[in-house]
Amino acid sequence: MAAPDLVVKAGKVLNPWVLRVAGRLPPWVVLHHVGRKSGKDYTTPLVAFAARPEEEILAVLPLPWGSGTDWARNTMSSGTVRLTRAGAEFVVKDVRLVPAYEAAGWLAAVPSTLLSAAGVEECLVGTLHPA
Numbered sequence: 001m002a003a004p005d006l007v008v009k010a011g012k013v014l015n016p017w018v019l020r021v022a023g024r025l026p027p028w029v030v031l032h033h034v035g036r037k038s039g040k041d042y043t044t045p046l047v048a049f050a051a052r053p054e055e056e057i058l059a060v061l062p063l064p065w066g067s068g069t070d071w072a073r074n075t076m077s078s079g080t081v082r083l084t085r086a087g088a089e090f091v092v093k094d095v096r097l098v099p100a101y102e103a104a105g106w107l108a109a110v111p112s113t114l115l116s117a118a119g120v121e122e123c124l125v126g127t128l129h130p131a
Contacts, residue, residue: 018045023084027111031061032082033074044071048083050128051106059083059092060103061124062115067097075124082131089131098125 022028022045029048034041049060063072075081075095083090103123104112115123 015045019043022046024087026086028085030084031071031075032084033071034078035070036074036077042071042074046071048085049107049111051103051125053106057128058106058125059090059128060107060111061092062100062103062118062120063122063124064118064120067122067124072124080126083128091129091131092126093129095124095126098123 018028019030023030027047027049028045031044031046031048032041033044047062049062051058051060061072061075063069067073067076076097079095080091080093081095083092100115100120100123103125104115107115
């Protein structure tokens with residue numbers, strides 16, 4: 001599902017303000033990604049969760065507007081991105097698209113419930129490493 005025009009317009013106004021606190025206030029993160037065509041560096045505030053389905057720790061990035069957003073397409077194109085969370089820097093490697101129900105199974109109860117309640121259908125998932 002594409003983001004409604006109102007959400008896109010609001011994001012352009014609000015994102016610069018949200019970026020000021022996003023990297024310091026979990027579950028908000030700042031995603032650092034590179035434009036697939038322009039090569040330009042971008043920062044996007046979003047919500048992310050950590051999951052540990054096995055040995056490795058995964059970053060779960062919900063896609064409430066689907067995988068067609070620029071930041072999601074940039075992230076999938078590069079396969080690796082940086083995150084700032086609670087003032088710490090991380091690298092997310094081997095990023096892949098998964099159904100939200102699969103990602104929800106790896107998360108704690110509250111984030112899993114939030115994914116379902118928000119109607120999220122897809123998530124980007126990758127292995128989380130300190131920068």
